Amino acid sequence: MIVVGIIGRPDSPWCHDATACLVVDGRVVVALEQERLSRRRFAPGEGPEETLRLLLAEQGLRPSDVDAIGYAWADATPEIARRVDSALPCGVLGTDRLTETVFPTLAAELRNKEIFFFDHHLCHAAQTYWFNPHRDADVLVADGTGGAGSTSLFRVRDGRFELLDRYSPLWSIGIFYEAAAFYAGLGWDAAGKLMGLSSYGRPSGRRFMTFDDGAGEFRLDPALRGLPSGGFTEERLAHEWTAIFEASAFPYAAGASNTFDYATFATDVQETVEDVGMALARRLRRRSGHDALLVAGGVALNAHLNRRLALESGYRRVSSTTAPHDGGAAIGAGLLAASVLGEPVRRRDPADPLPIFLGPAVGTAAIEAALDAESVPRQALEPEKLRAQVAEALDRGEIVAWFDGPIEVGPRALGARSLLSSPRSRTTLDRLNVIKGRAAWRPAALALTGAGFDAIDIEPAVAGLTEYMLCVHRVGERDWDRVATGVHVDGTTRAQHVADGSEFGALLGAVGRVSGLPGLINTSLNLRGRPMVLTPAHAVELFAEAPEVDLLVMPPYLVRRP
Known part of the structure; x- marks a missing residue:
């Protein structure tokens, strides 16, 4: 069964964070925010139609292959919708008469698919629950508004959701x-x-x-x-x-x-x-x-x-998850729609990789085409040599634009689309802030492997938060100089725990062999006011516009300034 989860509609100017995901046989296989394609941050007033086209093509699917659509905002439902029989709290509404409204250029190919409208906070809770390994859990959902409420308290027992409390907008x-x-x-x-x-x-x-x-x-x-x-x-x-x-x-x-x-x-x-x-x-x-x-x-x-x-x-x-924002609610809507249709939805097993890099795959051919289009000279290197050269450049104080594989879903750069620098030099942070157009007083985030956490006096990683850069950690004064650019004025860092077996973890390991600490400053690969880059062409464009970036790395290629 193929189910689409979405948020955002082109006929609703108040919409933001438009996102689409594909749920195949009860599992999320790909997800992407519309802003990454439209290049308008938060995609105000946009639907995820362009994104859905890309995701379907990436999976070798046609719009007609879609069985149903889940929408992450029940208040967007018109009067023509009917109530769907379901044990889910807050009710479920459905209609097959809105395909043209939500997807105006895809409607003919989608052929009036059933669209299920779910409570917004329930979608947040569903995505967070199914992306974690806990069989039973409580869920605290708090945002701007979620339709009828601004904060909701849920209890989940073996996949059964119960709304305990909800508080007014x-x-x-x-x-x-x-x-x-x-x-x-x-x-x-x-x-x-x-x-x-x-x-x-x-x-x-x-x-x-x-x-x-x-x-x-x-x-x-x-x-x-x-x-x-x-x-x-x-x-x-x-x-x-x-x-x-x-x-x-x-x-x-x-x-x-x-x-x-x-x-x-x-x-x-x-x-x-x-x-x-x-x-x-x-x-x-x-x-x-x-x-x-x-x-x-x-x-x-x-x-x-x-x-x-x-x-x-x-x-x-x-x-939490990589996507606690409204884009994550679209993923929850897709999973809820699958469950309403009787498709078993499996929680993440602790042995599964973290569901972070859910964007479309990026092939070497696309990287080569982007470099060729701008006549960019590059050097192809084996993975170990590539990481070693990047690590040495970072140790010299250079700033690296790192583009590697499918993009992260969610607002945090977690190792696929990152601007990287050494954590030692505050002057390097000043250069990074110039690139990003950030105020000099703002904190920078520190990415560390497990060995990096062990090597400095820092509070332990919190499983389920630190992997997603969603928790601050106090750093002992004796190590402030080693990670000076990653420690804020209050002695904390918004740290990221990077798995050793990941591609980003392998780079940090190479950094550790050069500098003695497998850690870097990690911020998103974008310029001020723009979304993170999605494609190799976006990365090449950023490199051309930001002369303070010393290296562009898109494995297996390394691009240096002339």
Whole structure:
């Protein structure tokens, strides 16, 4: 059985993170975000039609081969949809009369396929559950909004989902955090920047909102002047929050010229989210009692919150996936659609490789064609020699554009589309920030093998989080000089644990043989405001536009500056 999972529609301008995946016989075989093709970050107002065409072709399939489609947002369903008999919580709606709306240029080939519409938060929970090896688990989903709610607490027992609690969009942790980032002058869709800024402030102790885990109720700081009101839209609630900040928080204006004026404000916002997240986890553990906690939704990208959940929540295991964002919800929709049609969906076995590099395959011929098209001279090397030369270049302080195999699904560069540099030199980080157009104060992430974690004084990797660069780890002061560019002002790094047997792990191993530490600074292979590169042609274009990049590596080829 061949099922498509999607999010994003061309007739809905508010859509973002359009994504498509293919589920074949109950397993995800390929997935890709539309932004990687359209080259518009977050793909606002786009559907994943172009992406679906690519994925089907990559698998040697035709649109007519598709059996059904799962859509990761039930609120997008029109009145013509009917209720589908299912034991899933929140209900399932289906119709075969929307194919032309969702896929206008593919409709004739798809032939009016059945489209199942699922609860958005359930899709987040499903993807996270089936991408982890736990038979029974609790799932905390928190994002901007998920249709009827902004935060949902699920319990899963052997593949059976139960919704325990759901909280109004009015109490959206995600919108609160995004509004705070905007107020601090960092822009919309700037949650990661605010998390980095929060490390520079001294907390005042203010909590803008709290959550009573016993009563299951959100509460606002009574000192706040103004309260979020009804008539909900995400945009309206975000602007109400910025008005509250202006009336009640210092500085008393949005977007002052000095970013660091907002450091204490950012710290208070971050600690508010951490405390609320911890209280939600306590509520979920009290109501369910499983040993494993899975986190999903945009808030699951908050690495400081995840660290506290892992260390303090009482759960023995805290995990997420490579794609906790809305793109991951599309994967969940595909898996849920397969299950509704009776296809057994198997959880990831602990022996299975991590489901990270789910993009289309990239062949040597495509790499050669991209290099030939721009007459780029290159050197072909055997894998071991290639890694050795790259490691030596990195040790000299050079910056490497690393393009290797299928692209990562999700917002983090995890070793397929990366800009790499040595963790020792802060001047190298300055050069990297110039390439990326990043503010110099923002933190950089450190990628380490298991031997790398053992070689420095750093908190242990958290299985299920650190592989996806979703957890911060404290680094002991005695090793700050060895990984200076990867340690933030608060003494932490958003580390990535890289498997020794992976291609990226083999490169880190070569780095370790040269430098003594199998670790690198790892950030996404893109320029400011653009998505990660997808194709070899994109990588060649980036290399031409960014002279600060010293090497372009697309195995088996190494490209140097003339």
